Amino acid sequence: MARPNKEIQALLQEYADLILITGGDAFRARAYEKAARAIGGSRADVSQLDEKGLRDIPGVGKSIADKVVEYLRTGEMPEMGEVRERIPSGVRHLVEIPMLGPKKAKILYDDLGISSVPALREAIEQGRLRDLKGFGPKTEENILHGIELLRVAGERIPLNVATELAEEVVAALNEVEGCEKCTWAGSLRRMRETVGDVDILVAARRSEPFMEAFRALPYVAETIAQGEKKTSIRTSTGTQVDLRVVPPGSWGAALIYFTGSKAHNIRLREMAVRRRLKLSEYGLFHAKSGKKIVSETEEEVYARLDLPWIPPTLREDRGEIAAALHDGPRRSGGSRASRGSHEAEKEKESESADEPQQLPELLTESDIKGDLHTHTNLTDGLASLEDMVDAAARRGLLYYAVTDHAPELRMQQMTEEKILAQRERVRELDGKRRKMRLLHGTELNIGPGGDVDWPEDFLRDFDICVASVHSHFNQNRDAQTRRLLRACDNPRIHIIGHPTTRIIGKREGLDVDLDAVFAACARTGTALEINAHPHRLDLHDEHILRAKHHGVKFAVNTDAHSLPDLECLGYGVGMAQRGWLTADQVINTWPLRRLRSFLRTPQP
DNA sequence: GCCGTTTTCGGCCCGACTGTTTTCAGTCG
Numbered sequence: 001m002a003r004p005n006k007e008i009q010a011l012l013q014e015y016a017d018l019i020l021i022t023g024g025d026a027f028r029a030r031a032y033e034k035a036a037r038a039i040g041g042s043r044a045d046v047s048q049l050d051e052k053g054l055r056d057i058p059g060v061g062k063s064i065a066d067k068v069v070e071y072l073r074t075g076e077m078p079e080m081g082e083v084r085e086r087i088p089s090g091v092r093h094l095v096e097i098p099m100l101g102p103k104k105a106k107i108l109y110d111d112l113g114i115s116s117v118p119a120l121r122e123a124i125e126q127g128r129l130r131d132l133k134g135f136g137p138k139t140e141e142n143i144l145h146g147i148e149l150l151r152v153a154g155e156r157i158p159l160n161v162a163t164e165l166a167e168e169v170v171a172a173l174n175e176v177e178g179c180e181k182c183t184w185a186g187s188l189r190r191m192r193e194t195v196g197d198v199d200i201l202v203a204a205r206r207s208e209p210f211m212e213a214f215r216a217l218p219y220v221a222e223t224i225a226q227g228e229k230k231t232s233i234r235t236s237t238g239t240q241v242d243l244r245v246v247p248p249g250s251w252g253a254a255l256i257y258f259t260g261s262k263a264h265n266i267r268l269r270e271m272a273v274r275r276r277l278k279l280s281e282y283g284l285f286h287a288k289s290g291k292k293i294v295s296e297t298e299e300e301v302y303a304r305l306d307l308p309w310i311p312p313t314l315r316e317d318r319g320e321i322a323a324a325l326h327d328g329p330r331r332s333g334g335s336r337a338s339r340g341s342h343e344a345e346k347e348k349e350s351e352s353a354d355e356p357q358q359l360p361e362l363l364t365e366s367d368i369k370g371d372l373h374t375h376t377n378l379t380d381g382l383a384s385l386e387d388m389v390d391a392a393a394r395r396g397l398l399y400y401a402v403t404d405h406a407p408e409l410r411m412q413q414m415t416e417e418k419i420l421a422q423r424e425r426v427r428e429l430d431g432k433r434r435k436m437r438l439l440h441g442t443e444l445n446i447g448p449g450g451d452v453d454w455p456e457d458f459l460r461d462f463d464i465c466v467a468s469v470h471s472h473f474n475q476n477r478d479a480q481t482r483r484l485l486r487a488c489d490n491p492r493i494h495i496i497g498h499p500t501t502r503i504i505g506k507r508e509g510l511d512v513d514l515d516a517v518f519a520a521c522a523r524t525g526t527a528l529e530i531n532a533h534p535h536r537l538d539l540h541d542e543h544i545l546r547a548k549h550h551g552v553k554f555a556v557n558t559d560a561h562s563l564p565d566l567e568c569l570g571y572g573v574g575m576a577q578r579g580w581l582t583a584d585q586v587i588n589t590w591p592l593r594r595l596r597s598f599l600r601t602p603q604p
Numbered sequence: 605g606c607c608g609t610t611t612t613c614g615g616c617c618c619g620a621c622t623g624t625t626t627t628c629a630g631t632c633g
Binding site (some may be wrong): 025026027028029030031032034035058059060061062063064098099100101102103104133134135136137138139142380409410412413470471472473474 | 605606607615616617618619620621622623624625629630631632633
């Protein structure tokens with residue numbers, strides 16, 4: 001997505017936050033927030049738009065359009081400068097703490113002069129919040145917990161942010177003369193749900209031009225370390241990026257080494273040692289002579305260790321080595337390793353895994369035929385039905401479900417009339433965009449007792465029903481579990497959306513007996529969503545691995561609320577891969593006929 | 605600050621929950 005959009009979005013959002021913190025008009029703040037979201041979600045590159053074009057974006061009026069034009073022209077927004085001078089930037093970080101909003105942040109700053117998260121923690125520890133109006137012991141406790149959540153998440157960045165950054169760095173370094181190969185490695189390549197720092201690997205004969213180009217990137221704020229083989233920088237948004245340049249002949253070994261995980265690498269090195277070899281980022285060598293054996297591609301290195309190539313998303317030391325040994329090196333062309341040592345290895349590695357299994361034929365993004373959870377501006381989406389459908393069709397989907405929010409999510413003001421009118425329009429558009437077929441559905445709200453919004457006979461006429469928890473996050477474990485089990489038992493519900501409802505770094509998942517839910521899903525034929533939104537990624541890999549054992553089916557959905565959201569599918573696929581899923585276990589890889597039959601089958 | 609077929613002023617998603625209070629403010633979705 002266009003970088004200026006994100007920049008403007010952040011700027012307007014910051015301005016909205018500051019309006020609230022200074023006690024300004026809440027509606028004015030909301031207007032900025034809305035405009036920020038609309039610009040962030042807009043397909044058009046705002047830096048290419050004039051005032052008129054900007055005002056065509058819903059929620060952007062004359063005042064905001066003028067400010068944006070001014071900012072794009074001069075790099076400044078005068079109003080912002082003024083308010084920034086009055087409010088230290090740290091005060092704004094206070095509202096990033098869950099449970100702490102602008103009103104409380106203002107009190108903390110006005111009465112106690114607290115202008116940073118560490119200062120707030122200190123003030124709580126010193127008991128200085130005790131006589132502040134509206135702050136009790138429970139609030140203190142919640143704030144401390146919120147700070148902890150923030151700290152844990154704050155050191156890591158969301159997968160999409162890291163991906164966008166890595167794409168830019170790789171694109172820039174690919175332009176440097178002498179670049180033979182360039183890609184990202186590390187936890188980003190393994191598609192972990194959050195990323196601590198971004199690792200970039202280049203294959204080239206000379207490293208200096210790359211180090212130089214790297215340090216000169218426009219968003220580099222500081223150089224942390226610089227040398228011949230490695231340079232580390234920090235971006236203006238605080239993310240560390242490491243660049244390693246290796247000789248082209250070492251590419252494969254280096255890519256394995258820098259992709260990790262550490263545990264996976266240790267296992268590989270142990271296997272090398274048992275073969276009287278030595279594995280490093282420069283290659284696989286004879287231990288005694290130091291003579292290089294292989295190092296050019298990942299496949300070669302794995303094969304020489306009697307393994308097929310292992311997909312990066314599996315390299316977490318969760319049994320993938322044992323599974324790969326089970327398969328042997330055949331897939332990658334094979335080697336002439338001695339039979340005896342191979343068999344011994346299998347046994348040894350199998351001991352450490354719970355049960356020997358084969359490497360799965362992993363789900364890939366191209367296996368996904370449709371998206372089964374999406375929104376439009378009929379509720380809280382940013383784009384119209386027509387635009388969402390067009391964009392989905394352009395992405396090559398064969399089918400697409402429109403599932404706007406049901407009435408219990410009251411802020412969306414859904415009614416039967418509205419959803420029926422939408423259904424008519426969906427029927428008209430069905431098959432009209434690159435022959436993509438449309439399903440009309442809804443995202444129901446699972447109430448505190450497990451009931452859902454609309455009556456049974458109204459639900460029957462939807463092609464598909466996703467049901468999700470949007471409220472009452474703090475019920476006790478028993479109640480929460482009963483609630484979800486009741487939803488699983490509802491024959492009208494096909495998919496449980498974002499099953500744990502966690503928001504990465506913001507909100508923990510529900511306290512619920514997930515194994516009971518997984519078992520119920522398997523029993524009733526209710527699919528579990530793998531929500532691809534980078535802030536959710538829910539279920540996550542470990543849950544998927546557990547659910548899979550129960551025999552559950554999954555749906556990898558974007559939950560798109562805007563056109564760019566449709567592009568997030570790959571993050572969900574990454575999570576599914578980390579959960580060792582094959583295409584057949586994911587219902588939206590199925591042909592439409594099979595999917596429809598699954599949706600129609602009355603559940604026991 | 606934005607918006608409009610009930611409009612150019614006066615609304616602005618609205619209800620629930622939590623923790624603080626003693627009738628309500630702040631936060632969330």
